[in-house]
Amino acid sequence: MRIYYYAQGTKAAPWIELLRAALPGAEVAEWAPGAPPADYVVVWAPPQQLFDEQPRLKAIFNTGAGVDALLKLRLPPQAKLVRLDDAGMSVQMAEYVCQAAIRHLREFDAYEQATRQGQWTFRKPRSREDYPVGVMGLGVLGTRVAQALRQFEFPVRGWSRSPRQVDGVQCHAGEDQFDAFLAASRILVCLLPLTPQTEGILNRRTLGRLQPGGYLINVARGGHLVEDDLLPLLESGQLAGAMLDVLRQEPPPAEHPYWGHPKIVLTPHTSARTDREASVAQIAGKIRALERGEPVPGVVDLKRGY
Ligand code: NDP
Numbered sequence: 001m002r003i004y005y006y007a008q009g010t011k012a013a014p015w016i017e018l019l020r021a022a023l024p025g026a027e028v029a030e031w032a033p034g035a036p037p038a039d040y041v042v043v044w045a046p047p048q049q050l051f052d053e054q055p056r057l058k059a060i061f062n063t064g065a066g067v068d069a070l071l072k073l074r075l076p077p078q079a080k081l082v083r084l085d086d087a088g089m090s091v092q093m094a095e096y097v098c099q100a101a102i103r104h105l106r107e108f109d110a111y112e113q114a115t116r117q118g119q120w121t122f123r124k125p126r127s128r129e130d131y132p133v134g135v136m137g138l139g140v141l142g143t144r145v146a147q148a149l150r151q152f153e154f155p156v157r158g159w160s161r162s163p164r165q166v167d168g169v170q171c172h173a174g175e176d177q178f179d180a181f182l183a184a185s186r187i188l189v190c191l192l193p194l195t196p197q198t199e200g201i202l203n204r205r206t207l208g209r210l211q212p213g214g215y216l217i218n219v220a221r222g223g224h225l226v227e228d229d230l231l232p233l234l235e236s237g238q239l240a241g242a243m244l245d246v247l248r249q250e251p252p253p254a255e256h257p258y259w260g261h262p263k264i265v266l267t268p269h270t271s272a273r274t275d276r277e278a279s280v281a282q283i284a285g286k287i288r289a290l291e292r293g294e295p296v297p298g299v300v301d302l303k304r305g306y
């Protein structure tokens with residue numbers, strides 16, 4: 001069995017070492033143009049050339065949860081596309097979203113600014129009940145995030161394509177229930193996959209339906225947000241602020257209006273980093289299962305796009 005690893009901007013050697021240790025019978029190498037045919041590839045942001053030269057792949061393993069970039073390429077039709085299923089990401093996502101929601105609720109930014117200016121002043125405590133959180137996407141990550149927010153006693157709603165049940169979370173599903181979900185949320189978390197249906201879903205209309213003084217936490221993909229729509233909503237006060245881990249162009253160009261914006265906190269696509277050990281363990285387990293002819297979780301439905 002031959003396996004190639006390729007990830008733009010990532011050192012291949014540690015991944016290859018771990019894959020070799022986990023799959024002792026396999027020949028594992030970094031993919032390079034002209035490499036002989038392999039059975040599996042483990043990739044992040046590969047070039048089209050990789051798939052053009054690898055016609056007999058059994059499966060393509062993405063070293064992330066979102067497969068939107070891969071779905072822009074022509075993939076070998078018989079190859080299964082397999083995304084990471086959590087693999088250490090959901091706890092990080094829960095940390096990130098809870099800190100963003102808590103930071104907003106408790107006004108820690110305002111306290112930080114005040115104490116830097118030598119002011120020891122108290123603000124009137126806000127009630128959690130006035131800060132209901134809406135989580136868009138109740139998949140592997142969204143569910144964990146919704147559960148973590150419940151631990152901090154935020155009122156939590158969730159929205160997904162098909163009906164879901166999460167303890168303590170009021171769940172909405174489908175386009176028909178989208179506006180009611182938005183209208184009941186003040187803090188909005190995006191954890192949707194980027195698909196033709198969800199591209200630009202965070203826009204003037206949808207963000208305008210949040211409870212006044214809303215707060216946006218986008219940890220999914222930059223393509224979900226219509227970036228020009230955010231600024232007037234922040235200026236008018238309809239939105240109090242935003243914490244954005246993802247942008248359409250990463251890093252954003254120097255002239256991007258979000259840099260230094262007083263109501264926007266940016267982080268460089270780091271809310272849930274790929275955990276190498278956990279990912280290799282998961283991928284190796286799935287390769288062993290596929291070799292035994294068994295089904296594996298996390299296979300992307302190409303028609304749905306996630
Ligand atoms: P899942 O595929 O497990 O979950 C996706 C959820 O979105 C499901 O609940 C699904 O509904 C819902 N959904 C999909 N399309 C629609 C739609 N049109 N309308 C309503 N709901 C919809 O994904 P994960 O939770 O694993 O990951 C979510 C995304 O997070 C990834 O695609 C990726 O883009 C992003 N991500 C970002 C990271 C970062 O560092 N910033 C790290 C990891 C992931 P249903 O339940 O009905 O299928």
Ligand code: OXD
Nearest residue numbers: 063064065066272274
């Ligand atoms: C992912 C990511 O999709 O890191 O896993 O963005």
